[in-house]
Amino acid sequence: MNSKELFERSKKVSPGGVHSPVRSFTSVGGTPVFFQKAEGAKLFDVEGKDYIDYCQSFGPLLFGHRHPDIAHVVRETMETAWSFGACEPYSLELAEFITTKIPWVEKIRFVNSGTEAVMSALRVARAATGRNKILKFDGCYHGHLDALLVKAGSGLAGLSSSDSAGIGEEMIRNTLVLPLDDEESLEALFKKEGDQIAVVVIEPLPANYGLLIQRKEFIQKIANLAKKYGSLLLFDEVISGFRVGFQGMAGELGITSDLVCYGKILGGGFPVGAYAGKAQYMDLVAPSGPVYQAGTLSANPFGMRAGLASLQKAWKENPYKKLEEDCNYFAEEMVRLFDRYTNIKWQAVTYGSLFWFKGYDQKPVRNLTGIPGGHKENFARLFHSLLKEGVYLAPSGYEVGFLSTAHTKEIISETLTKTELGLKKEYSK
Numbered sequence: 001m002n003s004k005e006l007f008e009r010s011k012k013v014s015p016g017g018v019h020s021p022v023r024s025f026t027s028v029g030g031t032p033v034f035f036q037k038a039e040g041a042k043l044f045d046v047e048g049k050d051y052i053d054y055c056q057s058f059g060p061l062l063f064g065h066r067h068p069d070i071a072h073v074v075r076e077t078m079e080t081a082w083s084f085g086a087c088e089p090y091s092l093e094l095a096e097f098i099t100t101k102i103p104w105v106e107k108i109r110f111v112n113s114g115t116e117a118v119m120s121a122l123r124v125a126r127a128a129t130g131r132n133k134i135l136k137f138d139g140c141y142h143g144h145l146d147a148l149l150v151k152a153g154s155g156l157a158g159l160s161s162s163d164s165a166g167i168g169e170e171m172i173r174n175t176l177v178l179p180l181d182d183e184e185s186l187e188a189l190f191k192k193e194g195d196q197i198a199v200v201v202i203e204p205l206p207a208n209y210g211l212l213i214q215r216k217e218f219i220q221k222i223a224n225l226a227k228k229y230g231s232l233l234l235f236d237e238v239i240s241g242f243r244v245g246f247q248g249m250a251g252e253l254g255i256t257s258d259l260v261c262y263g264k265i266l267g268g269g270f271p272v273g274a275y276a277g278k279a280q281y282m283d284l285v286a287p288s289g290p291v292y293q294a295g296t297l298s299a300n301p302f303g304m305r306a307g308l309a310s311l312q313k314a315w316k317e318n319p320y321k322k323l324e325e326d327c328n329y330f331a332e333e334m335v336r337l338f339d340r341y342t343n344i345k346w347q348a349v350t351y352g353s354l355f356w357f358k359g360y361d362q363k364p365v366r367n368l369t370g371i372p373g374g375h376k377e378n379f380a381r382l383f384h385s386l387l388k389e390g391v392y393l394a395p396s397g398y399e400v401g402f403l404s405t406a407h408t409k410e411i412i413s414e415t416l417t418k419t420e421l422g423l424k425k426e427y428s429k
């Protein structure tokens, strides 16, 4: 069966034929590709066609698909245990590894997704402060929990309505939303409601609505105001953690938070999330404290052991500098080709191994108002011209792309050749 036939079947049994909205190609049009196999930087679809993968499962795969160093640990896990629902040494090892390498992470609790991590961290913050309000920033995505699905990012960004149905007024009454990169609004809001804000949650590197790199001064201002008004600061590093550097964006900026959430790379390709931070707050969590949170499959051995193997590899090999250089080279060369063939001037926004292609702008884009008009349509055409030749970008102009260590010079060179061919065919029509 080909992708089209499988998608028709899928639509009969699952909403929109998918289990997470961006996968459906709604934003770029056409039929989603059904993949069967993955290895390194490559994906193979159900008909055997190969693609160079710059989506990398939306971020978890720092070393590409099924890296041998991680695969062998997964194989070992196959032969030892799949789930205990009891104490085991694997999560302990991972927790110790993280807390020794990231000093401001004193205690950590593993869950099964980024969404779950953020949801639980908010609960801790409310308990710690005895306050109810949450401040978030427009253009940051924190998973699909009710309280934060307010003008939220990517999956909804392409659609006309930015809220989700089924979230009543009372669920978001305590959520305050501000634009990114705006100190004035921030100060005004804190002056008015600061003493009621339990927690300020932000992606310190917003990467779910394009890549909206913040000024350090803005993040510092948030940290200062939170401290001044007794609100906790929560860095959502689900995408940036272990990605921009081992210590995530906090390490890059030299600004730390009271609580932090991880996910994606943390599980080495398996479903793992975590919330963590200062012991005084984490000790509020059951059974040591009154904040209830539990999970049948939490700290599942596959995720714990694949996660530890990934993080140990990242710590030991420190691939970040090379990834950044490769990503800069890749993105600049791609934009050179886009400019040459598409009649639109493009720009690559990059940070470490993350990249985002957008229309050219003189000013750096730091919040939603900066995203150029027509972006969705321009990206959709670009996306399909590359897809035909076997270059797979994330299927939305509002998603970032990722390089992994599997994206070697040869893979990048192959990408550029295929890209040029695809652009030539599409844009000379």
Ligand SMILES: *Cc1c(COP(=O)(O)O)cnc(C)c1O
Binding pocket: 112, 113, 114, 115, 116, 118, 141, 142, 143, 144, 203, 208, 236, 237, 238, 239, 263, 264, 273
């Ligand atoms: C991906 C992501 C989430 C949600 O994680 P899931 O595992 O998809 O629930 C939350 N916050 C950020 C910053 C993310 O990038």
